[in-house]
Amino acid sequence: xxxxxxxxxxxxxxxxxxxxxxxxxxxxxxxxxxxxxxxxxxxxxxxxxxxxxxxxxxxxxxxxxxxxxxxxxxxxxxxxxxxxxxxxxxxxxxxxxxxxxxxxxxxxxxxxxxxxxxxxxxxxxxxxxxxxxxxxxxxxxxxxxxxxxxxxxxxxxxxxxxxxxxxxxxxxxxxxxxxxxxxxxxxxxxxxxxxxxxxxxxxxxxxxxxxxxxxxxxxxxxxxxxxxxxxxxxxxxxxxxxxxxxxxxxxxxxxxxxxxxxxxxxxxxxxxxxxxxxxxxxxxxxxxxxxxxxxxxxxxxxxx
Amino acid sequence: xxxxxxxxxxxxxxxxxxxxxxxxxxxxxxxxxxxxxxxxxxxxxxxxxxxxxxxxxxxxxxxxxxxxxxxxxxxxxxxxxxxxxxxxxxxxxxxxxxxxxxxxxxxxxxxxxxxxxxxxxxxxxxxxxxxxxxxxxxxxxxxxxxxxxxxxxxxxxxxxxxxxxxxxxxxxxxxxxxxxxxxxxxxxxxxxxxxxxxxxxxxxxxxxxxxxxxxxxxxxxxxxxxxxxxxxxxxxxxxxxxx
Amino acid sequence: xxxxxxxxxxxxxxxxxxxxxxxxxxxxxxxxxxxxxxxxxxxxxxxxxxxxxxxxxxxxxxxxxxxxxxxxxxxxxxxxxxxxxxxxxxxxxxxxxxxxxxxxxxxxxxxxxxxxxxxxxxxxxxxxxxxxxxxxxxxxxxxxxxxxxxxxxxxxxxxxxxxxxxxxxxxxxxxxxxxxxxxxxxxxxxxxxxxxxxxxxxxxxxxxxxxxxxxxxxxxxxxxxxxxxxxxxxxxxxxxxxxxxxxxxxxxxxxxxxxxxxxxxxxxxxxxxxxxxxxxxxxxxxxxxxxxxxxxxxxxxxxxxxxxxxxxxxxxxxxxxxxxx
Numbered sequence: 001x002x003x004x005x006x007x008x009x010x011x012x013x014x015x016x017x018x019x020x021x022x023x024x025x026x027x028x029x030x031x032x033x034x035x036x037x038x039x040x041x042x043x044x045x046x047x048x049x050x051x052x053x054x055x056x057x058x059x060x061x062x063x064x065x066x067x068x069x070x071x072x073x074x075x076x077x078x079x080x081x082x083x084x085x086x087x088x089x090x091x092x093x094x095x096x097x098x099x100x101x102x103x104x105x106x107x108x109x110x111x112x113x114x115x116x117x118x119x120x121x122x123x124x125x126x127x128x129x130x131x132x133x134x135x136x137x138x139x140x141x142x143x144x145x146x147x148x149x150x151x152x153x154x155x156x157x158x159x160x161x162x163x164x165x166x167x168x169x170x171x172x173x174x175x176x177x178x179x180x181x182x183x184x185x186x187x188x189x190x191x192x193x194x195x196x197x198x199x200x201x202x203x204x205x206x207x208x209x210x211x212x213x214x215x216x217x218x219x220x221x222x223x224x225x226x227x228x229x230x231x232x233x234x235x236x237x238x239x240x241x242x243x244x245x246x247x248x249x250x251x252x253x254x255x256x257x258x259x260x261x262x263x264x265x266x267x268x269x270x271x272x273x274x275x276x277x278x279x280x281x282x283x284x285x286x287x288x289x290x291x292x293x294x295x296x297x298x299x300x301x302x303x304x
Numbered sequence: 305x306x307x308x309x310x311x312x313x314x315x316x317x318x319x320x321x322x323x324x325x326x327x328x329x330x331x332x333x334x335x336x337x338x339x340x341x342x343x344x345x346x347x348x349x350x351x352x353x354x355x356x357x358x359x360x361x362x363x364x365x366x367x368x369x370x371x372x373x374x375x376x377x378x379x380x381x382x383x384x385x386x387x388x389x390x391x392x393x394x395x396x397x398x399x400x401x402x403x404x405x406x407x408x409x410x411x412x413x414x415x416x417x418x419x420x421x422x423x424x425x426x427x428x429x430x431x432x433x434x435x436x437x438x439x440x441x442x443x444x445x446x447x448x449x450x451x452x453x454x455x456x457x458x459x460x461x462x463x464x465x466x467x468x469x470x471x472x473x474x475x476x477x478x479x480x481x482x483x484x485x486x487x488x489x490x491x492x493x494x495x496x497x498x499x500x501x502x503x504x505x506x507x508x509x510x511x512x513x514x515x516x517x518x519x520x521x522x523x524x525x526x527x528x529x530x531x532x533x534x535x536x537x538x539x540x541x542x543x544x545x546x547x
Numbered sequence: 548x549x550x551x552x553x554x555x556x557x558x559x560x561x562x563x564x565x566x567x568x569x570x571x572x573x574x575x576x577x578x579x580x581x582x583x584x585x586x587x588x589x590x591x592x593x594x595x596x597x598x599x600x601x602x603x604x605x606x607x608x609x610x611x612x613x614x615x616x617x618x619x620x621x622x623x624x625x626x627x628x629x630x631x632x633x634x635x636x637x638x639x640x641x642x643x644x645x646x647x648x649x650x651x652x653x654x655x656x657x658x659x660x661x662x663x664x665x666x667x668x669x670x671x672x673x674x675x676x677x678x679x680x681x682x683x684x685x686x687x688x689x690x691x692x693x694x695x696x697x698x699x700x701x702x703x704x705x706x707x708x709x710x711x712x713x714x715x716x717x718x719x720x721x722x723x724x725x726x727x728x729x730x731x732x733x734x735x736x737x738x739x740x741x742x743x744x745x746x747x748x749x750x751x752x753x754x755x756x757x758x759x760x761x762x763x764x765x766x767x768x769x770x771x772x773x774x775x776x777x778x779x780x781x782x783x784x785x786x787x788x789x790x791x792x793x794x795x796x797x798x799x800x801x802x803x804x805x806x807x808x809x810x811x812x813x814x815x816x817x818x819x820x821x822x823x824x825x826x827x828x829x830x831x832x833x834x835x836x837x838x839x840x841x842x843x844x845x846x847x848x849x850x851x852x853x854x855x856x857x858x859x860x861x862x863x864x865x866x867x868x869x870x871x872x
Binding site: 183185186192193196 | 458
């Protein structure tokens with residue numbers, strides 16, 4: 001039980017990072033972006049590439065940090081990949097979504113996002129191969145925190161959780177302390193008033209893609225660090241991330257954080273009663289439950 | 305010849321080009337005066353100031369701010385040009401605190417920000433007392449004050465207000481309109497859409513009457529107030545009592 | 548020569564079966580504006596249920612009711628309809644993209660269930676033990692396949708005629724009215740959620756029929772047949788044919804299925820051995836580009852006709868236009 005809970009919290013932090021960007025895009029641009037989870041894959045592979053590049057440039061940095069399998073080069077790659085993925089998200093918006101938006105039709109955007117997801121996922125597969133990859137071949141043993149009840153945790157898992165929480169904290173501080181954060185919240189609440197208050201929606205959309213893409217990259221890297229990297233990473237995470245945004249309520253950043261943890265924990269704890277083969281279906285059951293009980297999610301507002 | 309702060313000429317505008325709501329409308333607002341736009345429901349009053357603010361596309365005609373053409377502006381650039389727009393409803397950010405609402409509109413003020421924030425709070429003491437509270441918790445009248453404070457924060461030369469007294473108790477409505485009048489003492493030009501005809505005419509200098517997307521009559525507010533025909537035709541059949 | 552004809556019969560049968568599903572999707576998306584992200588679930592429900600109802604008893608497995616074939620097929624359509632009813636009732640009164648997410652989820656959960664539930668659906672090995680109707684009587688072979696193709700074409704025509712009549716009926720006018728102006732439709736005393744639900748279920752039942760025929764044709768169905776790619780293929784068929792256009796939908800089905808099989812054949816024939824593994828990836832990318840490219844450059848489809856959808860954006864889309872100026 002406690003092991004499932006611990007695993008759930010870790011997965012939850014990854015889902016939360018992914019869901020923050022998705023909920024912002026879904027709220028602002030009013031479409032369910034099925035390609036958002038592919039940004040996690042983009043980030044994960046991006047870090048794999050930069051990790052290799054940095055290690056080639058300065059082999060001394062390719063050392064594991066403490067008892068982690070994480071190296072200094074990979075730590076550096078996290079930051080670079082977040083930036084690259086953020087800009088990729090902006091580029092995809094420019095190339096596809098913005099143009100579809102101009103033609104009109106929110107549902108066409110959903111359509112387009114499926115196409116984009118398929119293209120991204122399979123291009124990654126073509127470039128990096130279909131087999132799973134790891135950031136480090138070093139075997140890092142899990143530390144036994146307690147033997148009864150059994151609780152095993154890997155140092156990388158602790159790092160991922162802490163780093164994810166740090167990113168969320170930074171975002172929280174930005175939203176609650178800076179005028180840029182106020183502007184983000186203002187646009188989410190009332191785009192028209194935000195515009196007449198001098199906020200350029202176009203610029204905010206770019207920033208939302210940057211933030212969403214950056215956080216998605218971090219999520220993908222942490223997933224790769226604690227599991228493995230493969231081209232179908234996005235496909236496997238798209239439904240849990242949607243579940244997290246719906247649980248939290250579309251448009252609510254804090255809801256997305258909470259929703260991510262709830263979905264992560266629920267999916268893992270559900271394995272106590274369900275055979276493990278069924279775990280991909282659990283997020284769907286969560287979505288159904290939320291739609292049945294409280295369609296606006298925990299923090300969402302009615303905005304049909 | 306009066307000095308015009310803002311002038312709209314031959315405005316044709318609507319949400320879709322095939323269905324213009326405004327058909328050849330003109331409006332002149334003298335500098336430092338209150339100009340009020342009245343008319344029956346659906347006359348296109350709100351559409352007119354939204355078109356000026358860049359929220360409704362203008363398909364023909366021009367809007368001049370002094371000698372600068374500001375037809376079809378991007379709404380987010382209007383503040384920089386010196387025009388503030390206060391919507392009728394949802395004119396504050398409910399989820400931000402009062403202070404955050406003001407800091408948001410002052411975000412480009414740089415080193416001046418603290419001083420200008422203090423000045424605004426000095427101008428609106430009830431807001432200062434509640435500055436840490438969520439704006440959504442304010443009463444209707446206080447919301448309008450906050451909305452006006454947000455408009456003033458950018459130091460505009462012209463403020464467009466869409467029915468600021470709508471939904472307010474008579475006393476609060478009078479306060480809000482009185483404040484609009486008071487703003488002109490600092491040289492600000494006010495363009496006001498109102499349903500509350502009697503009170504609006506009392507504080508206005510000049511009045512435009514719109515019906516069915518077209519100009520009907522315009523003239524000094526005091527004259528229109530005493531014109532029985534205007535009262536009967538455009539002001540809901542009731543004669544408007546002189547002030 | 549016989550080989551070519553056999554192949555053409557085989558190809559046309561599959562394309563015609565898929566065309567039925569495209570017609571079902573057209574009712575949902577083209578005529579009602581409903582986004583079904585899990586076409587494959589309703590298709591699969593029809594396929595699995597038809598085989599369970601009509602199959603022979605198998606050890607350790609539910610089903611094998613050996614019902615007469617028409618009843619089995621109707622049963623498959625019924626199961627697809629029930630699934631659509633459940634999903635629809637939960638999502639159709641909400642924000643429109645909830646339906647996209649929920650239907651996508653249904654497809655994931657459906658495939659997952661079929662893969663794992665051995666007693667229900669045979670698990671990863673799929674469902675066997677189905678005997679094709681009249682197979683023994685006709686002795687199989689080209690004659691049988693040709694007859695099967697004719698049956699499928701008759702059903703395709705029946706569905707086409709049914710839908711054409713439906714969209715010209717008062718119900719079809721209601722669908723258009725709701726799509727264009729929901730508030731106005733509601734003020735006339737119509738219940739848009741209910742009408743959308745009817746359309747969604749009808750479309751899904753048609754997809755169930757398509758799945759049932761697919762299962763019948765192969766006398767076998769497995770989780771490999773209900774992967775998400777099928778949803779994308781069916782979408783691509785509709786979007787190439789032109790949403791709202793039933794004739795285009797059928798043409799799109801044959802065109803895309805032709806392109807898909809041709810590209811698969813070309814890749815396996817000409818691509819070097821070491822990239823054979825990636826044939827699927829290349830084909831998926833192509834489907835992705837077809838969808839995105841059509842949306843960007845020819846949203847009305849290749850075969851433009853009257854009754855083109857007008858998916859009007861609201862709210863933020865409008866506000867963004869203000870910002871773009």
